Amino acid sequence: MRKDFFTPTWMIERIYQLTPEQLLKHNIKGVITDLDNTLIAWNNPDGTPELRAWLSTMKEAGIPVVILSNNNQKRVARVADELGVLYTADAKKPSRRGYKRALDKLGVAPEEAVIVGDQLMTDVFGGNRFGIRSILVMPLVETDMVWTLLNRRLEKILFKRMQNAHPELKWRNNIV
Ligand SMILES: [Mg+2]
Structure with missing residues (x-):
């Protein structure tokens, strides 16, 4: 089978829909997450109560979470330290x-x-290159400052192509 680098393993609407039970069922013991538009919206760098509750749940379940971001050290550190x-x-x-x-x-x-993560060409592609399963989420907000117009267009094309090749992959609210 041809390896499809831009195809996620699952698609869910929001990261906070993931539960420790779902993750452990798939033998997932640690979560790598994108920052912008996956964990937080650019206009809300402190995150929502849902996000904080989700992080506490993961902590209690002993599932470590690490932010993997292309954004700069200063900005990522500020958010990560705030969220712990x-x-x-x-x-x-x-x-x-x-x-x-x-x-x-x-x-x-x-x-x-x-x-x-919310991008096929960075989050999902990188995961597939490394043999890490991936979850595509819906971007938290439509307009993301860190997205260039070109990126957005490419992402749309890739998504369409991926969906044509994999109509069985649908937006869901869990990975069971
Ligand atoms: Mg993102």
Whole structure:
């Protein structure tokens, strides 16, 4: 079977829909997550109560979470420290290096991790290159400052292509 680099393993609307039970069922012991438009909206850098509740649930279940972001050190550190999670900034996704650093921070093997993100060409592509399963989420807000117009167009084309090739992949609210 041809490896399809832009195809996520699952598609869910929001990261907070993931529960420890769902993750453990798929032998996922650590979560790598994108920052912008996955965890937080650009216009709300402190995150929502739902996000904070989700992070507490993961902590209680002993599932570590690490932010893997292409955004700069200063911005990512500010959010990660505020939320109390690990992070890797300036990740240059889809480069493999960032994923390696994130896995080291989680202390899990690639097959025991999942990458959650809103972009096929960075988050999902990088995960597939590294053999990490991936979850595509809906972007939290339509207009994201860090997205260039070109990126948005490319992402739309990739998404359409992916959906044509994989009509069985649908937006859901869990990964059971
Ligand atoms: Mg993003």
